[in-house]
Amino acid sequence: MIKGIGIPLAILFFLPLSPANASPSSGLNITVRPSKIGQGEVSLLTIREKSEAKPQVIWMGKKIALVNDKKNGIWSGFIGADLTTRPGRYKLEISLGDTENHFFRTVSVISKDHGIRHLTLPREMVELDPPTLKRARDESRRVMEIFLRSDDYPLWGGRWIRPVAGGLVGPFGCRSIINGMERSPHSGVDLKAAEGTPVMASNTGTVALVANHFFSGLSVILDHGGGIHSMYFHLSKAFVRSGELVEKGAVLGLSGSTGRxxxxxxxxxxxxxxxxxxxxxxxxxxxxLEG
Ligand SMILES: [Zn+2]
Structure with a gap:
């Protein structure tokens, strides 16, 4: 099946590679866990590379930033599927240093039902008048632009932390029926946090946005580099400024109930x-991950 690339076969989620032009000395091996990605889910991609060449990874047409665990010579990164990504098989491309060492494999995205929630909110927060609708659309555009930009180099490293200790009170991805009408699915999780709870940066990054938005209230968005952003909404206070570098665990602000x-x-x-x-x-x- 695989010739000349010396990959141990005993790995649980081992991906058989399709070497376009495999070097006999390449010690590349790859794991993706979980091996299939549900809509709105994420998998950890791990690459062991003996030659120390930094692997380049493309997933769904975008570069995946990898962080290196120097102790074990392992490169790690995350690959995900959006809530609306069509189920099917998607190509994961890996190249090493030059185009001579180019591999690809398919990873399946499977459908995932995240459930449904019903919310009742004041009418003016749901049926927006024209100026408010314009405001909400402008803010949404501004946020989408932030997601398109990211520092090339990953600022994040090691384990990600929960921004508050509180448990889950609103699950991710569920369809949202607000005042009887279907609206956008829930794009994050709601965590229990009494008014004024310190909110920590889940990992190191730069502050990409601090703003008071109609839906998300006082909001902080961090750019962790390599295409990863984290969001903290409905804050009562923000302690950071746009462009500032914040370390993992730093207090960004205090929780609250601003916005919708x-x-x-x-x-x-x-x-x-x-x-x-x-x-x-x-x-x-x-x-x-280490650290
Ligand atoms: Zn929420």
Missing amino acids: ATGPHLHFGIRLNGTRVNPIDLIELSRR
């Missing part, structure tokens, strides 16, 4: 190259 919120909580979201993925999955998967 039914009460105090923290809405926390993560985007991978703009795709909406379950941030709790990413935190859990990152436990396998």
Whole structure:
């Protein structure tokens, strides 16, 4: 099946590679866990590379930034599927240093039902008058532009942390029926947080946005580099400024109920190259990383 690339076969989620032009000395091996990605889910990609050449990875047409665990010579990164990514098989391309060492493999995206939630909110927060609608659209555009830009170099490293200790009060990805009408699915998780709870940066990054938006209230978005952004919404206070570098665990602000919120909580979201993925999955998967 695989000739001349010396890959151990005993790995649980081992991906058989299709070497376009494999070097006999290449010690490349790759794991993707989970091996299939549900809509709105994320997998940890791990590459062991003996030659120390930095692997380049393309997933769904976008570069995947990898971080290196120097102790074990392992490169790691996250690949995800959006809530609306069509189920099917997608190509994962890996190249090493030059085009001579180019591999590809397919990874399946499978459909995932994230359930449904019903919310009742004041009418003026749902049926927007024209100026408010314009405001909300402008803010949404501004946020989408942020997701298109990211520092090339990953600022994040190791394990991701929960921004508050509180448990899940609003699950990720569920269809949202608000005042009887279907609206956008929930793009993050709602975590229990009393008014004024310190909110921590889930990983190191630069502040890409601090603003008071109609839906998300006082909001902070971090750019962790390599196409990963995290979001912290409905804050009562923000302690950071746009452009500032914040370390993992730094207090960004205090939780609250600003914007369209039914009460105090923290809405926390993560985007991978703009795709909406379950941030709790990413935190859990990152436990396998060093540091
Ligand atoms: Zn939320």
